[in-house]
Amino acid sequence: MRRPKARSGWRKRFGARFSGAASSVGSDVSLLKAGLCITFIACSAAALVWPHLEMVKIGYRLAHLERQRAKLLQDRRVLRIEVAALRQLDRVESIARKKMEMVFPEPGQIVYVMVGPGRAN
Amino acid sequence: MKQGFSRRLMVCGSLVVFGFCMLGVKLSIIQIRDRDHLVAYAERQLRRTLVVRPRRGDVVDARGRPLAVSINAPSLFANARVVADPGNTSQALKEILGGSAEEYFEKLSDRRSYVWLKRKINPDQQGKIEKLGIDGLGFVTESRRFYPKRELASSLVGFVGVDDAGMYGVEQSYQEHMGGRVGRIRIQRDAKGRSVHPESRVLVPARPGAHVRLTIDEVLQYIVEKELSAQVRRVGARRAIGVMVEPRSGRILALASVPGFNPNTYKLYGASLWKEPAIQEFYEPGSTFKIVTAAAYLDAGESLSKKYFAENGSYRYGKGRHTLRDHKKYGWLTAEEVIMKSSNIGAFKMARDIGKHQLHFMAQRFGFGRKTRISFPGEARGVLRSPEKWSKTSLAAVAIGQEVGVTPLQMVMAVAAVANGGRMPRPVLHDSIERDGKKALAAQGTEFRRVLSRSVAERLGALMRKVVAEGTGRRAEIPGYGAAGKTGTAQKVLPGRRGYSRSKFIMSFVGFAPYENPRFALIVIFDEGKAPGGAWGGTVAAPVWRRIAWQALRYMRVPPQGARVLQVADSRPRVRTGADPENGDRTMGEKVLDAARQVRRYLHGDRAQAASWDATR
The missing domain is CATH 3.40.710.10 (DD-peptidase/beta-lactamase superfamily)
Structure with missing residues (x-):
């Protein structure tokens, strides 16, 4: 009985692939399927996670904008107080009298303007 | 040889099974026995309930000029156990906030975990204190009341106490309306303690204080x-x-x-x-x-x-x-x-x-x-x-x-x-x-x-x-x-x-x-x-x-008998009616406005017409 001849090195390594072409094609298809599956799962996961991440990002931005808004409102209130303080009537009268040398008009110096119906020309 | 291999395999298998059993036990401890505690622990770490203090309503005069207004102001507190050097800290605070260093020192030496140092300071002072970088000092935002007209109508307007509750005058009598309602929201925090906004949930909505418009001029x-x-x-x-x-x-x-x-x-x-x-x-x-x-x-x-x-x-x-x-x-x-x-x-x-x-x-x-x-x-x-x-x-x-x-x-x-x-x-x-x-x-x-x-x-x-x-x-x-x-x-x-x-x-x-x-x-x-x-x-x-009386009548624009009165025509545009004889020479803008008014009247009835009259007068 003749013993089968020992395969050379490259045949040992690649022989299996060349030995059955049909089985090689089948394994490639399953690999492809697995790859597609993995890709699909990864995409699905990304699709699920991405909106959440976006939402968190928007949330941070919103929180930041709200802080900014609160700060601007606070500034507005402070400025309003400042305006009200500057419009204190004793201060205004003092400036009018001392700096601008204004006086209260005498009764005879006042002209009353009555606005009636009709259009001004 | 074969027996030795099998024994080793058995031992390894047993160890693996034992390991999984231990994991299972730990898992059941976590999932079943300690579940509630751990869930609560995670909730505490992740979520926080914030108390939202409403801003106190303003007091304004009959023409909307402010007599009492609230703004946010930082209040300084200390965890006296953490403050390393009360002596130097109190000296630094005295220089920024005024007051006496002894008083600050006394508070900081008290070793309490929460002690007010000064409430309602101004933002500049807050900035200076933050720059000092002293551990154990912190700020809480509170509302501060300002009376921009100072002495004017002071006994009528009254004032609020440190806790923002009206104590005298209008501030006291309208407290129910001006005080508002404290709200609570639950926020989710990230690792840095920042609020992740979409997760916030309003538990009790805060109601801002109402503004009181007085009849006082x-x-x-x-x-x-x-x-x-x-x-x-x-x-x-x-x-x-x-x-x-x-x-x-x-x-x-x-x-x-x-x-x-x-x-x-x-x-x-x-x-x-x-x-x-x-x-x-x-x-x-x-x-x-x-x-x-x-x-x-x-x-x-x-x-x-x-x-x-x-x-x-x-x-x-x-x-x-x-x-x-x-x-x-x-x-x-x-x-x-x-x-x-x-x-x-x-x-x-x-x-x-x-x-x-x-x-x-x-x-x-x-x-x-x-x-x-x-x-x-x-x-x-x-x-x-x-x-x-x-x-x-x-x-x-x-x-x-x-x-x-x-x-x-x-x-x-x-x-x-x-x-x-x-x-x-x-x-x-x-x-x-x-x-x-x-x-x-x-x-x-x-x-x-x-x-x-x-x-x-x-x-x-x-x-x-x-x-x-x-x-x-x-x-x-x-x-x-x-x-x-x-x-x-x-x-x-x-x-x-x-x-x-x-x-x-x-x-x-x-x-x-x-x-x-x-x-x-x-x-x-x-x-x-x-x-x-x-x-x-x-x-x-x-x-x-x-x-x-004389100044008041002049302010109210009441002319005295015999006063010089100049009659002038009203320069404001009037709302025209169909019976208006001047209806013919209307500009394009007025025609468009009239058309819009007619559409509005058609949609909303006579009330819209009345409102537009009010607005134009």
């Missing part, structure tokens, strides 16, 4: 306070009070007491200044109360031309044990002249003719001895005893304004009733209470109470006009307008003793103007003081009343 309030202050300085009065009311609505236009205080630093002033004497205190009105005597006299059907002998300046009554005095020997006077010259003897004799029940009844109808139901805390009732409790001298005393206690507000409301044809309005202090631009509480409707018939009110008004034109109140006359009023000079009750002081007086003038079409009723009162011509209501209070 800042300019009128200023005029009253300015003139009162000037006279207080001039005559050396202890204090002065002024109240201005619109007779046809009861709206309080000004309510002043001098000296005032700065509500921003209220602790620096005595508690006696925090009260509003125009509402919360009463006084013996003296001769201004003769208005009530005259009203009762007229209401009883008596004639003003009836004559009374006002003696020779002195009249003994009550079996000669009591004496009534006039400051002049008047002799015979008509009832009209009794009021015009303010004769005490004549007033007593008029009151004697109508009787104590009629006098008491009229005082009651004017609302004396009862609260006016103004929305202000601690309103005084005044004093008006029932006639059954009157002594033998009470008729004479009440007729001239003694043995009765009235608040300045009651007195001016009585005159407002005379000015308003005998119908007394209920005093109104707020125009509206608004939250988020919407009315949280509608304006208090005007309520009237008839206290005098129209004819009696008209005759009494004419009598008060004569007091100013020819009587004791001549210094209150406003040329071109005509004023009506009554002077009053009341001796002050001796504190802790029976009887009245001979040197201390309360001088007042109460009246309304213009006489023909009254726009306001005003009372001014001076507590003590000296004047060159003698300290009388007619010499101290009446001139101030005139100055205030």
